[in-house]
Amino acid sequence: MSSLTIRAVSTDADYEAWRSVRLAVYPYERTATLAELKSRASADRQLFVVERDGVLVAAGGLIPSSIGGTGSVAPWVLPDFRRQGIGAELLAYLVGEARRRGFPAASGNADDAGSAAFAERYGFVEVDRQVEQVRAIGDEPAAVAPLGVSLVTVAERPELWREAYEPLGLPGVADMAVSAPMKVSLAEWEDEWLGEPSATFLAIDDATGDLIGTAGLILDTDQTDRAENAFTTVRRDWRGRGVASAVKRATLHWAANKGLREVYTWTQRGNADMRRLNEYLGYATRTISVRLEQTL
Template sequence: MATTVRDLRPEARADLEDFVRVRESALPFMIYTPDSVAYDLAHMHTDAHYRPLVAEEDGEVIGTAQVGLVYDSPEPGQGYVNVYVHPERTRRGAGTLLVNAAEEHLAALGASRLYAWVLDEPANRAFAERRGYHASRSAYFLRLDLANGTLPPLQAPPPGVELRTGTDFAADPRPLFELDAATIADEPGDVDNEFTDYEAWLRETWHHPLISQELTTVAVVDGRPAAFSMARTDGGTRYGTVMTGTGRDFRGKGLAKLAKNDSLHRARAAGFTEAVTGNDTGNGPMIAINKWFGYETAATEVRYVRELG
């Protein structure tokens, strides 16, 4: 049986569906749809040199890779390669071929350091280490049963605080961009990110097909967004929060918890049955908030790093 690697064909619906099928089989803790995969490829910043790959075995897609440069980091030369092979199609060479193609692509672009997320399982970690990657920090995938779980009761906002939805900022989302940029700067991680390109944020975040402006909740103080919980959905039963945070001037008041609780309740009322999110293992405050909501750890992923050259 021959295994080969090629670029994802966004014009082919079957290719997009196969990409999602493999990703969901290997990593059922994140939300993807065929439309979101096509959108990412069409709208990713040109400086990212984003290149999704697939591995085929006799015409069947059995592996995927997301490959690109971290264009919004102040440190140049950083790339990422995230490879996932269908759990029933491992040990057939697909992962090796995907990593080879990804590393070649990134090296040609001048990348000097590569980052890869690897599920915390012995075979996966051994594969990364054989390739010259070393373990760095880790993160949790968290899951909440919205259909059968018990959410904390809704709480009235304290005086001076108003809860709004993302749709209230549809005409001018720049205040949310500024809040998102401020909170991401304080997120623990290996790579520093700087959100300075408002137009790129609009394309890649605010207008992304998975974003639900309706289920995004913003806590507003004196007309200024102070905390938020940004929601994504698959348009069916799955809901996720991709960022929950509070501006530095408003921390310690429980506003992030207030915003996320509101979003979760509205998601359940809208018929979503499963909530997913993720946290760096060093982000104690957000982990505590998610445990308070009833999230449980579904898996752990380890960040691996390789220096090129």
């Protein structure tokens, strides 16, 4: 009987194999580049490739989640090898690793009913949902900032992204409507939360010089005509005054100038305000993703 081999990613070829599985499973989402995966590699971030008789059939990962301190598990099986028990074996392996490492719970996301039902069969329960909204790019006008507000890019003022961590990053993350408290370190903020610097806009209060808002884009090297919205937030005392609309319109104008076809974004189920803003700006809902957890 053929058996599965689950092994940790170690070589560039392994990383590319891992990427190929994720691209096949999530063609509508951006996948991290080889350089990004290698730069973020650590003992805490475990990536795996799965082979059967030397043939790549699946991939997965166990990564600490910024939500609730859980271990985020991702069992992905290539379409041609599904319904053969591979996903169940890989999921059991990842959950076992999460338990061994002392995570209080394992968590994961399912973007379709079949995947959610699969997770529930193995003890996962729904705790939250995320909504994907997509925006086709056309002839986008330049953004107009509210009176007394200026917009700059991180490419123009790179030092401002680190400075934005405390006034924008920490409170913005705290306000995210997630199922458990979310934590983002300064190192993560400077690396994983920064999109393309020339497409990451910061709003500045002209009177005080304070940073009051941000929005950006993360480019996709595999599908270069699309981008994902990066973190969007506005300082609490400036909300409802047109800042969020201005910084997001700035990203759409940038996307149009670069010839992008679409941008997409994810918001939590409880973040109705951001979804309404996106709808006002022309975004439409495409995918509902279910977040599931299993207490270990």
